Amino acid sequence: MVAFIIRRLIAAVLLLLIVTFVTFSIFFLVPRLAGASAEDLASRYVGRTAGEEQIHEVAEKLGFSDPFPVQYGRFVKGLVAGADYSTGPTTEYCPAPCFGYSFVTYNPVFPELLDRLPVTLSLALGAAVLWLLAGVGTGVISAVRKGSFFDRAAMTIALAGVSLPVFFTGLLSLSIFSYKLGWTAPGGSYTPLQENPAAWAYDLLLPWITLAFLYAALYARLTRAGMLETMHEDYIRSARAKGLRERTVVLKHGLRSTLTPILTIFGLDLGLLLGEAVLTESTFSLPGIGKYAVDAILTNDLPKVLGVTLVAAFFIIIANLVVDVLYAVVDPRVRLA
């Protein structure tokens, strides 16, 4: 298992390098191939009033006229060792891992990302706990009471949950619960957990529920289908033949098998969510990585976009690795190789 993890970690690093290469190419190679000059690239880094002379100077400073491999090499070197960025009068040092330097906010990108990470983590993990409990719980009850009123109602709501996009349910719930009823925070505020846990939960409650609703619906359907299949297995009959209570049969024997594939999907969803909280964070104006990405795109701040892409890729790759390892832990038949 240790050898497996080490191998997978090396593969993860290589994969991240490929992701950086592709992303970097999209921003710095593809425009050149399409005919843009080094000055065209540099013009995004200067004010509107800048003259040609200044633009040329910036292009030289940022090395846009260097051959592409040199530019990419410099970026990778910055990731590992840090880099210097000249802002004109002063030179800023961007410590490793340097994801780039934003000339819009005059800050290295990575610390800005780190600042926003707790928001995204809080949002994703809180929602994950909610949707796992609600989704799996609903799925189990639906499967055990197949065809009952509860089952049909839950599956109808789940169908709605799967079909409705988060910006719709989010805005709807904001308008009802925050603005009409005043039960929840109106969005736009975030209190760090360590400062005030109650305020933290209050600010995040509605985003959690909105996000969890979407996923819980999916998980309820998955769990229900899995349970219906599992409960017909021979080993369920064996468990009943032992004289186990039905509750134990369902929860210990049935759910145990059903949870294994759900855990896999859960890991991947969580990884994706950390990278793609864009919609939820925008809807609720939460200052997380997703919101950061949207703002970066709107201001044409390429180093930030590059940084966000890297962080998202990192989470997805790590989530995949964790899922693979967990799978071997929860299913003894799986051997890692």
Next chain:
Amino acid sequence: MSTHREGQPRLAGPAVDAATVVGPPPSTFLEVRDLRVHFPTADGMVKAVDGLSFRLERGRTLGIVGESGSGKSVTSLSIMGLHDSANVRLAGEIWLDGEDLLGLTPERVRALRGKKMAMIFQDPLSAMHPLYTVGQQVIEAYRIHNDVSRSVARKHAIEMLSRVGIPQPASRVDDYPHQFSGGMRQRAMIAMALSCDPDLLIADEPTTALDVTVQAQILDLIRDLQSEFNSAVIIITHDLGVVAELAEDILVMYAGRGAEYAAAENIFRRPEHPYTWGLLGSMPRLDRAGGQRLIPIPGTPPSLIHVPPGCAFHPRCPYEELTEGAARTDVPQMLESMPGHRVACHLPTSTRRRIWQDEVAPRIAGEGQEVS
């Protein structure tokens, strides 16, 4: 000798058979009376078991034999109370040690399950939970009915595994089912079933999924454990060879009803039901003359939704004409042709005996009908 059945009523009236008379709890350990198990489906009512009666004493073994769909497994699941109550219609009585299982609350039946009656299933790989160790599953079976600590239960589990002949039980107890061979898995299943020392053990095709070489070992094991625990055993199989090894009594089932019910010796020496003859003829035997082909029973088992009227076997029965139409219209009752030998057939006893002696027995033994 007795030919009293020649004058039996043509209409299916109330059974003359003592076993089907509703009455007080029997003194027998297990007594099934007129069991009916029907499943309503979109296509119609599936009559999986339709009026079955038998009895079994402690320390004895009953073999239930029949083709797929004859209702043998359904019968055993009814005794265990393992049918989904929403999808089944159960009628009749199943008396186990003075209690009618069909009249008990589900909770009471659950308490009996595993403790008083236990079951071994056909495919030990799918019958054991793949994500729990063999030990966890045996321990669980023991702790449901015995209020003991985990470590005591574990000791007991290791002892049970050793009892059923699993080598190095102290380490194998922590293995998962997929790490066991097929035979070892079935031994582990048996250990699980016997962990609470049940009075009734039902083995549903216990050797069908196993290697031939392992089959005999498992049958020996069941026999040894039975004499050790003095439990009553029901072996359910389509293989007459298996019951020949183990059972003292044999119940032959066809289309959810009993066809013939007698001591094992009589089933093999003087079977009286044409269906039993068919089963015997289609059973491979080493002592048969060389080159002799097996004799298949013509036709296929009937649909359990549209069971043929009268004797369910009559469309496949070569002697049906000899009943002068009775087999087509009347359901034959299980009647004693001699003490302890019950047959459900419209043929007069004397006719059956003559056919067996003159026609069927010689053909099965392979005298004459050589295949070139």
